[in-house]
Amino acid sequence: MDKTGTAGNKGPGIRSDVWVAVTPASAGGLQIDIRSKVKTLFGRQIKELTEKILRFFELENVRVALEDAGAVDFVLAARLEAAIKQVVKTDKEFLLPMLEENQTATGKDDFRFSRLYLPGNSPKLMLNAGVHKPNGLILDLEDAVAPAKKTEARYLVRNALRNLHFYGAERMVRINQGERGLEDLEFVVPHYANMVLIPKCEGAEDVLRVAERVQELLLQNNMTHSVWLMPIVESAQGVINAYQVAAADKQVAAMAIGLEDYTADLGTRRTNEGTESFFARSMVVNAARAAGIQPIDSVFSDVSDMEALAENVKRSKALGFDGMGCIHPRQVRVVHENFAPDAPEIEKAKKIYLAFKEAEAKGLGVVSLGTKMIDPPVVKRAVTTIELAINTGKLNIHWLDREKVKVKR
């Protein structure tokens, strides 16, 4: 019984993470060796949580080595569980109590201007990601995780979904392709992910497999929340089948295009101007609109060039996209500012909102603007547009008072 399970990262540049080695033994009790840069202030807490987890997995005789760089509880728990499961066969899951704020649902047509990718195995980047206020945070299990780390990343992503503060961002996970992706879902769906991103979709089947597994897992766990799907098309085949992908399932809320892989598939190179992907982008926009879902653009990879990003976002909005991916927190603001409603959009939203308020005041069940009836989702969207306009500094927070003054005059 001298097998050792290890998980986590150590070494220079590693922060907010912990490397653990777990070696079950036949005698000797719990032997925990903690090396930590925060040992003076958190050594006791680290030891207590470690003991609790070892007892939970019924390990009575075990050597544990920890090299800690300031990992918070959910990270330590994920690393320990991943290491333990390499050497102990068990179906148990060690779960910290889930944050209440992480049990909220999102709507199919919520704004999705920005979604920030976070490597699924890098806790350092997770803790503060939400404070940059992206619309969505994607815990990425696919390309951003090294093949050898795919399994341990699942525990970290699962725990992050439960215990990371998202600060209002939609909780998204990008799963792996194929079978591995379906397995990933077990770590994602029962922990209240709002949206699953499905990479490299080439047809309806790629979406349906995931949709079915999601429903199975919801049923198994006696859960009813909506788990939205965002298929990503990243190949010539995927682009050609874009409509089938977009319309595959009622849970599909958005469809994205991944241009790095797509341009490679075409045998060309990606440029800032994007001429080579014009067809694909238009195709995705058209297919998504035809299916009644949101078309979402690819990421922009030069994180140092904010001006080029802004140009890219403007082109993207002009093509009809509703949002795009971000790979650096500083991109979020630029994406929002350039996708944010412009003056005519804001004026329209204000009119709808005022009509709604008037109807409400008169006790009318139906809102109309001129001769047009307005559906509740449209009102909701108008409210969000106004909020966005305020948040992006395009509308004064006291606009309503000013409107009233105008009316009085």
Added chain:
Amino acid sequence: MKKYDEVVKNAAGRLVPTILNGEEHIPFKGVGKYKPAGRKFGPRIASCADYPEDGNKVLGSLKEALVKAGLRDGMTISTHHHFRNGDLVANQIFDIAHEMGIKNLRWFPSASFPCHEHLIPYLEDGTIQRIEGSMNGALGRFCSEGKMAGLGILRSHGGRYQAVQDGEVKIDIAVIAAPTADPFGNANGVNGTAACGLLGFALADSQYADKVIVVTDNLVPFPAVPWQIQGNYVDYVVKVDQVGIAEKIISGTTKITKSPDRLLIAEMTAQFCEATGLIYDGFSYQAGAGGTALSIGNYFGDILRKNNWKARFIRAGSNKYPVEMLEEGLVEYILDGQTFDLDGVRSMRENPNHVWTSPFTSYNYHGKGNFASLVDIVVLGATEVDVNFNANVVTHSDGYLLHGIGGWQNTLFGKTTILPIPLFRDRIPVIRDEVTTLCAPGEMIDVIVSERGIAINPLRQDLIEKAKNSGLPIKTIHELKEEAEAICGVPDKPKFGDEIVAVIKWVDGTVLDSVHKVLK
């Protein structure tokens, strides 16, 4: 001699000794409460008859100069830190003292750097009895673990000037390393291969020390101008091959931060200053050379440009970023306390609006005013802040000495002091119930800006009022503390021994807090 004696509770509620290294000191009485009496320290009167008429004070070696200056047991030797981690002179002084078998010296630097780890064997063998000045890295560990024979005394830059001026610290021999000097002893920092800008930290030493030795590797014929240090104060001049390592004098770390979290904090700081009207045409600010402070300067620049405003002056440790603002015309003057890169040195040499200052003009609390209190916005770092806005800048949360006080305490007198800090570092929350070491009474700190919200000191109702409709995330300091603890957990307190290893002085020379021995 006992390290310290007679511990009392001071006006900040901290237990501090009143007898430090055998000498009586006054406990902190409150900000502006202690009123000194008497006259300044009077240095020895010299006569031209004792100095060469041809003005040539050059001696053959540093050792010869130290011997002529009368180096003996128990003396106080001072140095400055303008060469930062590239200093080659301080270590040599104590190499010589050690070789001569001299004991019980007090080293009185304006700051120490990692390169001075070299001195640890001398602290162990009694060559050096104690350091009065900042202690970082290995020296900080040495002192924190109670290994130093004497009690450490940490002072701000202004407090150091005050201590010398008031005669609290009598310097026997000041050794002033200079990038350029003439045989008479005039010296400056703007020319020479070790150019460091200015020599302001050595001003008090030159004025008040019993003997003054200028050491240079760039000896020029009289006159060396500008004479930032005046030869009329200088006893001996020594020419050596090298006084400092240029690339270590120039600090490579002073770049605008790329960290998205720090940029966010910097941006929020600038937004706060704009929203509350702290920035206006003709305003002034102090910004450090850290990555976050530099990006705040950048955002200030954007605001000035947008409004077609100018800042009247920047109080700086300068480098290329404030220099660019000066040259663009966004600011009229840089009042510089230490220069961090070659752009700063060049600008100081060439631009009359880039002014070299000293702790006398900028920080000395026992003067007829100083310009620290004229600065509109002061941006500072801190290792910890507590729920009463008290702040710590010298010790890490585990109790080890980590930073010097520098000009930090002195700049607190600016009109609005803002600490832009992350809510936690490596799981360690920055906002605590009580700071480990008190360096600033809470009344001196006005605003905390973190990535998760901004807390305003309740004493600043004016700012609270102005920030109300700013749309910025204004929270209480308790809310910020709870938010960090929800993420990190609640930290334990470090365990300290009873023994006091160092004290923190306030700007007026009173004793503000004690640093206790760390138990490993």
